[in-house]
Amino acid sequence: MSLKIEGAWKSFVHDGTAQSVLRNVDLTVEPGQFVSLIGHSGCGKSTLVRALGGLLELDAGQISLDGKPITGPGPDRAMVFQHYSLLPRLSLVDNVRAAVRSARPDKGKAAADEAAERYLTAVGLWDAKDKRPHQVSGGMQQRAAVARAFAVEPRVLLADEPFGAVDALTRARLQSQLIELWTSESDTEIVVMVTHGIDEAILLSDRIVVMGNPPGPSIVDMIPVELARPRDRVSVIDDPHYRDVQERLLHLLTADRLDDEEAA
Amino acid sequence: MSAPTPVTTDAGIDDAGVPDAPPEISVVTADAEAPPAGAPEVAAGAAPPLVAPALPQISRVRRAAASLGWAAVGVAIFVALWALAGSRNPKLPTPGDTFTNLREMLADPFYDNGPDDKGVGLLVWATLLRVFKGWALATLVGVPLGLLIGTSRRAWSALNPLVQVLRPVSPLAWFPILAFALGASEIAAVWTVFVIALWPTVLNTAAGAAAVPVDQRDVARVFRFGRFTYLRHVLFPNVLPYMVTGLRLSMGIAWIVIVAIEMLGGTSGIGRQIWTWYNALDLPKVAAGIVIVGVVGLVLDTVLMRLAKAVAIDEGSPS
DSSP: OOEEEEEEEEEEEETTEEEEEEEEEEEEEOTTOEEEEEOSTTSSHHHHHHHHTTSSOOSEEEEEETTEEOOSOOTTEEEEOSSOOOOTTSOHHHHHHHHHHHHOGGGOHHHHHHHHHHHHHHTTOGGGTTSOGGGSOHHHHHHHHHHHHHHTOOSEEEEESTTTTSOHHHHHHHHHHHHHIIIIIOOOOEEEEEESOHHHHHHHOSEEEEEOOTTSOSEEEEEEOOOOSSOOTTTGGGSHHHHHHHHHHHHHHHHHHHHHHHHO | OOTTHHHHHHHHHTSSSOOOHHHHHHHHHHHHTSOSTTHHHHHHSSSOOOOOOOOOOOOHHHHHHHHHHHHHHHHHHHHHHHHHHHHHOTTSOOHHHHHHHHHHHHHSTTOBOSTTOBOHHHHHHHHHHHHHHHHHHHHHHHHHHHHHHHHOHHHHHHHHHHHHHHTTSOHHHHHHHHHHHHOSHHHHHHHHHHHHHHHHHHHHHHHHHHTOOHHHHHHHHHTTOOHHHHIIIIIHHHHHHHHHHHHHHHHHHHHHHHHHHHHHHOOSSHHHHHHHHHHTTOHHHHHHHHHHHHHHHHHHHHHHHHHHHHHOSSTTOOO
């Protein structure tokens, strides 16, 4: 029982030439795992996460959850986007409610409202529930977006650089809330997150998938992060294993970049 | 951030002296960026209480008065130039005659002495009704058509060439066909307004429908919004500001051409009346009629602009 990607290929036509963004990607994520996708722009990490969300079709290969092939968006997966992506006319709570009611018609109205309350409370936004997105800060908008995704009670949470657009202090708080929601507040089993941040990836993940640019293979390496949870963001950086992983990532990501520059 | 810099320049002069007002201002500005919590307790002990200097305030009334004043200056210059032109060419109506006529017209705007002799209020009303009918029809047809063009690539491919060819055609070119085909010029006038008012509404609505942010479309897909939820929460809120802009442009152009349509078509209204005054060579009345048409157009535009502001998507929209 797991999230499985097998032989995934995807190309986009750019300026008349086809670019293979996903090149024969194989990846299996077991329940209970938090996986980060890291790599330079254009390596296909967003494409992969969008494919997992069912937002785009693969050219070849398949994705399955518990053996069932994924062909489009479904209530078993929810997504947090880089830009806050709340609907501007709706209050925070109505944003969450609308999403839950649409994604989970099986739940009924009362249960949907209850889920909205529970997850907005969990991210500390119940007091601001009647505000419209433009009336609150970017960090609060993203927290509401995270609450919206969890409120659907998906098995898999997908996040495409969820904290890329917020400042460092807000990011730290959002990271803690995401882990808190995932580990204790929800039944969500798997998180797949795209990130640019090496430290963010180590702090949050069980496994880091390093992706590379064409023409090399899509997946350059997979690095397990064996740090006990809960992880304390201050003390964890002194752990030798943290240092090891950090060094490997730095090496992989900068080596990749050097190759690029030589090729250019 | 260089918030403390004012201190150095000012304090440099009275280095040993007591710091006076300017350094304090810089402290206040620096503090304003810190989170407000806890600030009062810290300030209580040592430093003198932090009081922000009063900002120079220009009241709304004064600002409104100033812009009204400048508007008066603009009008005065225009009237002066008009009077000058009138003194060079005696055939032109003078501002004085025009305003005398305007005052007479507005003194009794709603009299009705039969079909050929009505007050300007009634004439404007007849013209407004005609414009509203055509414009409302254009809205009823143009909004759905715009939504279709903006959301469906096929509909766009099918209709865009047609729209682009028909759009630049002068509205008046339609009138003979419509007048001949529809007979009564009253109906032909309404349909001509319809044809004119259609394009801005269609094109703006389509632009709005095509401009729904990708993120919001993705949200709708990921959370599997049904058709109705999508229309209500994603498409319509994004289209609305564009649509209202389209309606405003449509109304503007409809009001411009209705005068000419009435001159051509002979239906009773303010445009027709201007033509009648011209035929009687009563040019001060023609000029007064132009002033009335202009003011009504301004009012229509202002109302729709207010509406556009009310439906604008971001800050300041009423909750």
